[in-house]
Every structure is written in C-alpha cells, then in structure tokens.
Amino acid sequence: MPTASEARADPALRRLGWVLIAGLLPVWLDTTVVNVALDNLAGDLNASPASIQWVNTAYLLALAMMIPFTGWALARFGARSLWLACLVVFLAGSVLAGAAWDVTALIAFRVLQGVGGGLLMPVLQTLLVRVAGPERLGRAMATVGLPAVLVPIAGPVLGGLIVAHTSWRVVFFINVPLTLIALVLAWRGLPERSGDDRPAPLDALGLALVSPGLAALLYGLSQTGTPDGFTSPAVLVPLAVGTVLVAAFAVHALRTRAEPALDLRLFRVRSFAAAGLLLFLSGLSLFGVMMLLPLYYQQVRGFTVVQTGLLLVPQGIGSLAVRQAVGRLTDRLGPRPVVLAGVLFASAGMLVFAQAGPGTALVPLGIASAVFGAGLSAVTIAVMAGAYQGLTPAQVPHASSATRIVQQVGGAFGTAVLATALQWPAGFRGAFWWAFAFALAAVVPAALLPGATRERPA
16 A cells, blocks of 8 residues: 555656656657658658658757757756756747748758757656656656657557648647647646756766767668668768767766766666666667558558558557556566566567568457557566666766667667668568567566565555
C-alpha cells in the first residue's frame, strides 16, 4: 500500500505529467506527420528529392544540437521559463514553416522548430526526477512516455489524411492550437525555479565541440540509405568529423575543473553506464523498427499509408496495455527484472517478423507487433527510471541530456544499419534479424541495473 505522503503526491505528479505531455505532443507529432507530406512539399515548392529531405534532416539535427545546452540553460533560466521559451520558439517556427514560400525558407524555419523542441525532452526528464523522486519515477516515466507510443502510430495516419484532404501547410499549422494549449497549461502548472538550479558559466568550448560533433554523427548516419551504404564519402566524412569532435569534447570534459556541457563522469556510475548502453540499444530497436515496419507493410504487402498506420496500431496497444503496470513494478522491484522481461518480449516479437514473408497472415503479425510494443515499453520505462538512481540533484540535468543523446544516436545508428541491411540479398528478412539481435543484446547490460530501490512495503 502507498504511504499517506505518496497518496498526496501522486495527483500532483500526474498533473505535472499531463502538463509536460501537452508540451511534448506537438514536437513528437511534427517528427512523424511531416514525413508523409514530403512528396507534396517537393511538388508544390519545385524542390528536388535531395533538397526536400533537408526539411526533415535540418529539423532533427537542430533538435540534437540543442540537447547539450540543457544543463546550463536549466540552471540559468529555470525549468518553467525555459519550457515556455522553447514552446514559443517552436510555435513561431511552426507558423513560419506553414507560410514558407520556397524550400530554403522552409528548411530555415524547420531549424527554428528544432531549436525550440530540442530542449523539451531533457527538461521534462529533469522536472520529473525532481518531483517524483526514485520511489515513483517508474510510474512518472510511464505517464509522460505516452506521446512516444501514440505519435509514431497516429502521426502517419493523421499526416496522410491532412495531405489527402487539405494542404501540406496544415501539417505545420496544426501545431499552433496544440502549442497554445501547452503554453497555457505550462504557465499555470509548472513549478518556478528550483533550489537545485545552480547557475554556472557557459562551457563555450565544450558546446563548440559536442553540438556540431553530434550533428555530424547524426547527419552521416542519415546518409547511409544509398547503394554504397557505410562506405559512401557522404557517410564516412561526417562520421569521421563527428567522431573527432566528440572525442575532443570527451577529453575536455574529463579534464576541465569547471562544469562541462555534459558531465561524462556520470558514466563511472555502474547503473547509469548500464542504463546508457540499454538506451542506445533501445534506440536501435525503437527508431529502427519504426522505419522498418511501415516500409514492410507498404513495399512488401502493398498497403497504403493510412492502412499501414492502422496496421501499426497493435504495437501501440501492446505498449499502452503494460505501461502503468510496468511503472508500478519498476518502482516496487527495481528496473533489472522489468528490463529483462521486456527484452524477452521485444525479442520474441521481432523473431516473428524475421520469419515473415509476403504471404504471412496479418493476425500473427499484429500479435507480434503488440508483444514487441509491450516489451520495448517495459525496457524504456524501467531504464529511464534506473538511470537516475544514485545521482545527486545537481547531476540530474546532465543525466537528462546524456540519456537523450545516447538514445538519439542509437536511433540514428539503428535506422542506418537497418536501411543498409535492406539493400542486402536477404532484404526485409535480414533487416528484421538485425532488429532481433539488437533487442536480444540488451540482456547483458540489463543484468547490471539495480534491483529494488527501497524496502517492499508491508
């Protein structure tokens, strides 16, 4: 049974969770809905396929480049002011993107959207850890993770309906009412500056190394979907530049006496290092499979975009069905057993797709998709809760940035590997085997996660 203090705190925690979800929803939605509109964008703006891809690439790179600013910005401005400012910037970028007159302007406004949206997820994680505490963090992560489950499924369907019946500009204008609602809720519901916010000098050198380094790595990985794959100069050059910059930042961060942009010493904590590796692997599975499943249904099975979105619904149902139970079990048993169970579920789901072909019945594929969604949901929630155990309040913003970066890079790497695997003779079957291997590989770091965080209540 929960204690009296926990019972009082849970409603406040749930209210905070819904305020944060409202802010994150338009940002997550933007990453999926725009994909469906790219062909219409190219035709209407007279843009080449190469240039129109930058509409998405520029947005994702801007998102990634902003993440390392989280620790400094939180301490300098406070969570509430920073959250509101980010939403305003994202809103301005959405309005301008919807009014764009050519592809160059659209790419520039997408960067503005990415600048506004890039800080929201790590700020959200920091706020949750501060308010929930270790004993309720699993339930908190289960609540605010809803957009990550629903948006990849609903986004393509919504985007397809918008493009089919209105204009591509509505894809951006739909963010306006959503963001305005998020601003009102945040203005009324977010706490003021926390006592944990300790203003520190901006690590200009560190940011000059790590932000472009991350962007170069992610850009290189995004260019692997060509016949040359990882051997293409368009991949190798940015990967090499990104690796050098990130390595230089690592040397700087470990040697500086001042507070670095990202505190890499966090990885000396065994539980955080294990959580980081698991988040990388979950990024491989989550983002890689998000790319793989729609392509399978469209290219192998011949379904439309809207039909494909409906066929992805079982994955969301599986994830939603277990989220609250996973949150409670994580708080009660610790992340280790929950992650191990989730890994087995996710691996079993991918094993079915690894043996699927053009004539495989949809019912077993739907069941496998639901099992995969349930497993991946369990892994993500429990790992995010376990990542913060043993950390001080001052380390939390750095941990939020680091976990977000690790998952982002893992997702880009997983998408790149699976996109390359699709071009091999085994095609989709081989790519699904890779996804199965990524999921199963999480067993080893899962064993290093902590167990229960407190005594089991009587």
